[in-house]
Amino acid sequence: MTQNSNIAKKAEEALNSLDGIQRAAPAPYFYTRLTARLERNNKNIWENFGAFISRPTVAFATVCFILILNTMALFKKDAAVKFAITDQNEQILNSAYDVASNTANNTILTIWNPENEQSIEK
């Protein structure tokens, strides 16, 4: 019983041991060390960038991205060429159709030409 109360008392004392605690301060010349760190950080920006892009995951992701872009560009180019070819074919067909229809019209005109009819009666 006494032992338990002794333990509880010690625990209570420990719990209150932070009462009246003073604020801790860093070692002197904190600002000097801080500015040195800031300068170091500024110098390291390019080094950090180099280290970042040379990471295997970043390098692999970049290569994949470039490959995807290339593939997309290639497919788009193919589609453009096909479209151009289709256009050309259409034009050829149209012109051929125009020629054909013109020839047919001429023949009809020739058949129904009144001068021709006269020549036939004669």
Place this chain on the structure above:
Amino acid sequence: MLVLDERILIEQLKKGDESAFRTIVEKWQDMTYNTALGIVQNAEDAEDIAQEVFVQVYQSINTFKGESKFSTWLYRITIAKALDHERRKKRKKRFAVIKKLFGDTGEEVVVPDFEHPGVTFDKKESAAILFKAISQLPENQRIAFTLHKVDGLSYQEVSEVMEVTISSVESLMHRAKNNLKKSLENYYKYYQ
């Protein structure tokens, strides 16, 4: 007047004034260091975190909109950095255990008992035991207890820093005290 000074300093820092930065660091370095020390319980790590905090302040002062007090913003950055540091340390410890399992006989990192320099001489021993118990508390309880007991913030200020209600802080403190009491009693039972 103080708030006005604070605002002027921040505006000057936003314009890139180095003397304003120096004044800010000198004014809040103890507060930042003390908070970090209370959480990570290691002087070197606390200094490192305090430096990181001011580097972030210098780089991202433009993101401070003045919606909260500058000191509240500083507390939040410090706590975030300190907790991040703790997580990294835990990951390293776990990795060291795995390495040990695979037969790596690297030097073991011995964590010394922490003694806060602000504790009076007669309370140093019991404070060291208390700090050990604090380090085992859940994160939220640990932050609330440290901010209130080590940094001397009121419940209102703790609630502002932690972005919770005052009743939540009261609840966190109550649970933290209960857990610490149990932990300390177990410690004294074991060592008696």
